Amino acid sequence: MQLNNRTYQIQDVNVLDIADEFGLPLYVYDADKIIEKIGLLRSSFSGVNLKIKYAAKALTNISILKLMRQQGVEMDSVSVNEARMGMLAGFAPGQIMFTPSGVSFEEIREAVDLGLQLNVDSLPLLEWVGQTYGSQVAVSIRINPHISEGGNIKISTGHADSKFGVSILQRDAIRELTEKYQIPVSGLHIHTGSDFKNADAFLRGADILFDLAADYPNLTFIDFGSGFKVAYKEGDHVTDVAELGRKVSAAFQNFCQQYGRDIELWFEPGKFLVSESGHLLVKTNIVKENPTRTFVAVDSGLNHLIRPMMYDAYHDIKNISNPSVADETPVEKTYNVVGYICETDTFATDRSLPEVKPGDVLSFENAGAYGFSMASNYNARFRPAEVLVYEGRPYLIRQRETFDDLLRGQVDIPALNLEVIEQ
The missing domain is CATH 3.20.20.10 (Alanine racemase)
Structure with missing residues (x-):
């Protein structure tokens, strides 16, 4: 991913434009x-x-x-x-x-x-x-x-x-x-x-x-x-x-x-x-300042990128909405970047990033390998869409999941369709 005039680009395609077109969270491959x-x-x-x-x-x-x-x-x-x-x-x-x-x-x-x-x-x-x-x-x-x-x-x-x-x-x-x-x-x-x-x-x-x-x-x-x-x-x-x-x-x-x-x-x-080709784009939901930590909570989690929690893997994180450039460096702050899964779900600890605000788009780098392939529906969350940038154009190569995908394969037992049994 290249930086050009305060814009992150993949093959001259503005990454924020890709996020706007296909929604977040989103895997993008170069x-x-x-x-x-x-x-x-x-x-x-x-x-x-x-x-x-x-x-x-x-x-x-x-x-x-x-x-x-x-x-x-x-x-x-x-x-x-x-x-x-x-x-x-x-x-x-x-x-x-x-x-x-x-x-x-x-x-x-x-x-x-x-x-x-x-x-x-x-x-x-x-x-x-x-x-x-x-x-x-x-x-x-x-x-x-x-x-x-x-x-x-x-x-x-x-x-x-x-x-x-x-x-x-x-x-x-x-x-x-x-x-x-x-x-x-x-x-x-x-x-x-x-x-x-x-x-x-x-x-x-x-x-x-x-x-x-x-x-x-x-x-x-x-x-x-x-x-x-x-x-x-x-x-x-x-x-x-x-x-x-x-x-x-x-x-x-x-x-x-x-x-x-x-x-x-x-x-x-x-x-x-494929590792370096992949970027997992996410949106910042909230910035939560606690007495000892400042948390950046995003609309993704270990269900989309399990490597930090499973392997203690380091993934570089870029604030695409507030990028660092050679002639104008934003104020950096230290954050714990965390997911929305209901257990300890940490992407990065004490990570220095250009100031993050709610709504900012972040990119987890090196997400091409063992990102989507190890993704799950834990917490009944949808798996993201996937986009491939090929010859200067972004192509949707997997649709974002829907609620119907979560129910697919489940079988309803008619005998359970009863009134609640009084205790």
Whole structure:
């Protein structure tokens, strides 16, 4: 989001105009930012046969999926329903990686029937695949490398105690099952979590997969997952994607030479591609001055952006109605920015902002990843609309929910339609 003459803009579109047209609260996504991130990833890995698989769980709107497909990005899904959305967006089943975690065998069967690329993350699942399909279904295998790095423990997935993947210590058991049932192994996968700051964690994971690849001579790809750290505030340390590309590409090229042929290098970025594109616009309801705190209460809450409460995540907040500019800086005050949910619901504590008044429009930044996709109807609140700014125009890509949406699926029991029983 750029500042220009006291106006916040996305692709030269005034953000306040978007708020007026579509109402608040509102998610707004910048297509140019997504395309920029795709380009950065491609240019950083220009020396290898790179395939980008968008981790759709970050933001699953079908228009975002169509944008990814338009840009030549394929898809990673963690549920069959995500995959079905991808197919509606135009992805071929073979372009969709399916990486389940502890799902039912019925869902696995549905994924195989659809033609998805199955990524196996447990020995029981691998044995079931062998018993059910024998040598008829090629799989990739998700390895837990016992690497503990990254950010919040809730998003760290590669440590020894994680539920994800088959432990590298079970290497022999993997090989025994694949040989027993003649299961074709087309890929090896690793994903150790989010918020890696440098290439070292990827290279350690790469060494593990490169060594394991010796057991499987017919691989077509190796998948390093993702975990690139993005900036949530000024000065944040981020993953140097260019450095990562140089180091990982060199290691991968050396591996391919030793392996005897070139194979594909896959990444599955989610947050990296969409986080910075997203803005959650909200309206200030009241400014409440208490003896110890001044609260800014807005028309949103953890039901729309759960990351601050769930992960203690920092999200930059801009007062769009009273922006800071180089030649005219408004008076700043310190606030707790809170939501309207009936429990502790804090977006920011002791945050310095240009003075906020009732009616001001605020923007929570980095709301593209795990904003709407983790949103709920808690407190019987509606989920917001979504807008995509594409080629200089804002497009509605999801309607705001209504009361009918809250009632949809509920079933009335006629026997309860009675007079109140006197006590």
